[in-house]
Amino acid sequence: WPARQVKDDLQTSVIGAFATAITAFNDANASMDQFVTDNYTILRQALNTNENGPTDGSGLTPEEQDQVGQWSQYSLDGVGGGDCSRWALASALANKYGTREGPNGKEINLPADVQNKLMDGMPLHFPPNRSEIDQITRWQGVQIADPNAERDGFPGGPGLMTQQLQSLGIDSAANNAASSAPEAVTELTNQMTADLQAGRQVVVNGSPSPGGGHFLSISRVTFDQDGQPQYWVNDSNRTSAGTRNGGTLPYPCDRATLERFLRNRTAAPPGYSTVP
Structure with a gap:
């Protein structure tokens, strides 16, 4: 073949190969762009956020988190001594699902299936009112014989709490110490801290004084400048004014105080349920 023809053929082949490669590269870029766009949309939907940040139904603001930390089980009609587990559950759900504006004020942004199972379709306000706490009480299997008297407490420990959370579709796990001995409580606290660091809340069963039992929730753990953990505890054992x-x-609460609360649970070993 003449040299010029060979040269022209080579140029055509090389140019064609580059054109094919560029087209494939552009197609790949377009596919990747679409993949990123689609999955970003899915992620925003899962997190219930828009492109400009949280919407009404997003996670709690710092101010709302602080409000939950001051909730009192004694704030409703002067009764509430047995209601710690209901307030612990409500505080965990508030931190998990955030809030929304309802027709009668701010509500916890419960998914429809959770609202139907837990609340029989009624809203759960932020903070809850008496009828809503009583609905949770009945859902827990506790009868209310006298509406003017203290309600009975939770009929179990972290095992039952976890079963009930699972019935709501929440992938909860129960963790119990082997005993109330210091070594067992330290091991339990290590596991609890790891769960909190992994982004799971916990509903904890301990006691403010030796014996008995008391539920509270912990929404997160942070670390101070010395590397010591600070547990953001939602303890409803407060006066009606929140003090x-x-x-x-x-x-928040330091580790030594939290471990003392756990060791005080001597009627049965302390434990907790995760709320991912």
């Missing part, structure tokens, strides 16, 4: 009672865990 601490004797034995109320502070907000």
